[in-house]
Amino acid sequence: MTKHNLVHGRLLALAALTMACALSAPANAATGEENFAKICGACHSIGGGKLVGPDLAGVTTRRTEDWLLKFIKSPKAMIDAGDATAVALFKEFNLVMPDATQYNDAEIKDIVAYLATKSGVAAAATPPPPPKEASPAEIARGQNLFQGLERLKNGGPACNSCHHVKNDAVIGGGVLAKELTTVFSTMGTPGINAILGKPPFPVMAAAYAEHPLTDDESAALVGFLQDADKKHELQQPRDYGFRLVWSGAAALVPLMGLYSLIWRKRKVRPVNDKVFDRQVKGGDDVAQ
Amino acid sequence: MELSNVFLFVGLPYAALVIFLIGTIQRYRNKGFKVSSLSSQFLEGRALFWGTVPFHFGILVLFFGHLSAFLLPGPTLMWNANPTRLITLEITAFAFGLSTLVGLTALFVRRLTNVRIKMVTTKMDIFLELLLLVQVVFGLWVAVGYRWGSSWFAADLAPYLWSLFKANPDITAVGAMPWPIKVHIVGAWLLIGIFPYTRLVHFLVAPLHYITRPYQRVMWNWDRKAIRDPRTPWSAMRPKNN
Numbered sequence: 001m002t003k004h005n006l007v008h009g010r011l012l013a014l015a016a017l018t019m020a021c022a023l024s025a026p027a028n029a030a031t032g033e034e035n036f037a038k039i040c041g042a043c044h045s046i047g048g049g050k051l052v053g054p055d056l057a058g059v060t061t062r063r064t065e066d067w068l069l070k071f072i073k074s075p076k077a078m079i080d081a082g083d084a085t086a087v088a089l090f091k092e093f094n095l096v097m098p099d100a101t102q103y104n105d106a107e108i109k110d111i112v113a114y115l116a117t118k119s120g121v122a123a124a125a126t127p128p129p130p131p132k133e134a135s136p137a138e139i140a141r142g143q144n145l146f147q148g149l150e151r152l153k154n155g156g157p158a159c160n161s162c163h164h165v166k167n168d169a170v171i172g173g174g175v176l177a178k179e180l181t182t183v184f185s186t187m188g189t190p191g192i193n194a195i196l197g198k199p200p201f202p203v204m205a206a207a208y209a210e211h212p213l214t215d216d217e218s219a220a221l222v223g224f225l226q227d228a229d230k231k232h233e234l235q236q237p238r239d240y241g242f243r244l245v246w247s248g249a250a251a252l253v254p255l256m257g258l259y260s261l262i263w264r265k266r267k268v269r270p271v272n273d274k275v276f277d278r279q280v281k282g283g284d285d286v287a288q
Numbered sequence: 289m290e291l292s293n294v295f296l297f298v299g300l301p302y303a304a305l306v307i308f309l310i311g312t313i314q315r316y317r318n319k320g321f322k323v324s325s326l327s328s329q330f331l332e333g334r335a336l337f338w339g340t341v342p343f344h345f346g347i348l349v350l351f352f353g354h355l356s357a358f359l360l361p362g363p364t365l366m367w368n369a370n371p372t373r374l375i376t377l378e379i380t381a382f383a384f385g386l387s388t389l390v391g392l393t394a395l396f397v398r399r400l401t402n403v404r405i406k407m408v409t410t411k412m413d414i415f416l417e418l419l420l421l422v423q424v425v426f427g428l429w430v431a432v433g434y435r436w437g438s439s440w441f442a443a444d445l446a447p448y449l450w451s452l453f454k455a456n457p458d459i460t461a462v463g464a465m466p467w468p469i470k471v472h473i474v475g476a477w478l479l480i481g482i483f484p485y486t487r488l489v490h491f492l493v494a495p496l497h498y499i500t501r502p503y504q505r506v507m508w509n510w511d512r513k514a515i516r517d518p519r520t521p522w523s524a525m526r527p528k529n530n
Contacts, residue, residue: 148369157365160374161439171371176434176466206461207443241432248382255387259341268334276331276404 027106032114035107042194043097043187047121052191053093057121065112072108074099095186098201132189134223142224143169145217156211159221162204166235167228173240177204184222184229192222293463296474301452304481311484312492325490331404339398343391349384350427357438361446368439377438378431385428392421416486423475429468445473 043052060068063085071078071086075097078086090096100108134142144150147170148158159180164172166181183192196218199205213221228235316323329336357364368374396417399405431437444461451458462473483489514520 147371148374149371151366151369155362155365157439157443158369160371161368161436161443171375173435174439176440202460202464203440203444206447206458207440210447240435244378244382244432244435247379248386251379251383252386252390255345255383256342256390259345263337263341266337268337272330273333 027109027113029110029113029117031107032110032112035103035111036114038198039100039103039200040111042198042200043191046115046118047123049123051194052095052187053097054089055123056115056118057123058119060112060116060119065116068112068115069105069108072100072111073105134220134226138220138223139227142220142222142227143167145221146224147171152211152217153214154211156208156213164240165225165228166232166237168235172238175241177201180225180228181232182229184226189222189226192225193218196221290463293459296470296477297448297459297462298452298457300474300477300481304477307481308483312489315484315489323489323493325487326408328405328408331408332398332402335394335398335402339391339394341391342387343395346384346386346388346391350381350388353381353384353438354441357442358446358449361442364438364442364446368436368442374436374439378436381438382428382431385424385431389421389424389428392417392424396421412482412486416482416488419475419479419482423472423479426468426472426475430472434466434469 040056044054044056045051047055047057049055063071067085071083075086075090076099079090079096141150145152146159146165148160152158160170160172160174162174162176164174164179164181166172166179187195195201195204196213199208367377399409399413399417434440444465448458448462462470465473479488
């Protein structure tokens with residue numbers, strides 16, 4: 001073996017070893033804890049009781065690691081495939097957990113490893129207390145915060161930028177993210193508060209990363225959403241998209257009139273039009 | 289983080305900006321006289337008016353609208369804080385979007401059907417107009433289908449663009465956007481990337497001083513009819529194109 005081949009062979013062996021190490025790298029519970037707080041903490045507690053989803057205390061003793069990995073990757077696929085546990089969870093919580101498409105297998109494994117370290121924690125025995133009614137002042141403030149009439153203290157965008165709520169008191173119309181008319185029934189105060197505090201959705205997380213909501217703003221918004229949920233059947237639906245298209249088309253008419261008015265003295269024909277016409281008649285124009 | 293997102297929202301933007309910068313300088317240095325849009329008003333004026341005016345008014349308003357939301361995201365959100373102002377802004381922007389679409393369609397049809405214009409049309413002109421059409425259609429779609437764009441652009445895409453210019457790209461938000469918005473963003477980077485090799489370069493040499501310049505009056509110091517008359521005696525060369 002020449003010296004060159006020897007070096008080449010060693011490099012290959014080193015690369016193979018590095019790859020093998022990377023593939024079999026043990027899951028890191030510490031990273032998992034960070035990711036759990038960032039991604040899962042909005043809807044799940046460990047020993048704190050049900051929030052939007054189940055209490056995950058001891059979940060690794062109830063389910064296999066393989067099942068957890070598959071479920072976190074795509075709960076919808078599991079439900080569609082008819083997995084009995086996944087279907088039962090869906091029926092109990094009436095909500096499908098979002099697919100973790102933006103997270104890779106290693107990140108999910110870390111989270112499961114963190115959950116395993118918490119296998120001894122007991123699930124909360126008592127259910128969370130029922131939500132308290134929001135005061136009219138809180139609801140009114142929530143309405144103003146939702147549509148931006150009162151600006152969020154730290155400069156974040158108003159909720160109606162991306163969300164719609166069927167409620168006569170506010171201008172909704174945002175469709176980039178979920179409609180929130182009945183979000184209170186599905187998520188309740190802890191769920192909404194958790195999402196407002198630490199948004200698990202990347203677009204929302206980026207928008208509020210530098211402009212977090214304050215606790216009293218979250219409380220007012222929860223109050224408004226609770227109120228909107230309660231009386232949504234009495235509200236008028238409004239189609240903002242349809243209105244936007246027609247208003248835009250209507251505004252185009254005076255705009256075209258304006259163009260015409262500004263250039264009312266324009267020369268309709270080019271200065272050399274007669275020259276061209278003569279050339280066409282005389283057979284000079286090659287293309288005609 | 290998906291690799292395709294890294295390519296489309298980090299690799300492509302940087303490549304486009306480098307090509308834009310180097311390509312424009314190179315074109316100006318090598319073919320300075322071709323840094324223009326090659327006006328065709330000389331060849332056809334009637335259809336041009338209803339294409340170029342709605343197109344240019346529309347695209348200028350939209351361009352500066354996008355630019356201001358990028359440069360001043362805070363004031364944009366402050367403006368949108370009042371729902372009446374938000375809806376006024378969205379309808380106005382949508383109307384100018386429609387104006388751009390109407391104008392661009394008229395220009396495209398003119399370019400494809402008018403014989404004189406066809407003679408001066410390059411393949412790049414066709415490609416560029418098609419790309420612009422796709423871009424405008426997707427822009428209108430995003431405006432209606434993913435309202436209210438002016439707000440979430442300021443909240444999510446302005447930080448993304450700033451992160452690119454600060455050489456610390458953050459694509460978590462942009463990578464999670466719905467696909468029509470992604471197409472609109474990728475279209476914008478493509479336009480910047482092909483900019484130096486298209487008629488778009490005229491944007492950099494717009495004769496803004498013409499706006500304030502006084503009229504230039506062209507005077508003909510002879511009788512044009514008499515000159516064309518074969519009986520008029522000629523003292524010098526007779527013009528050939530007349």
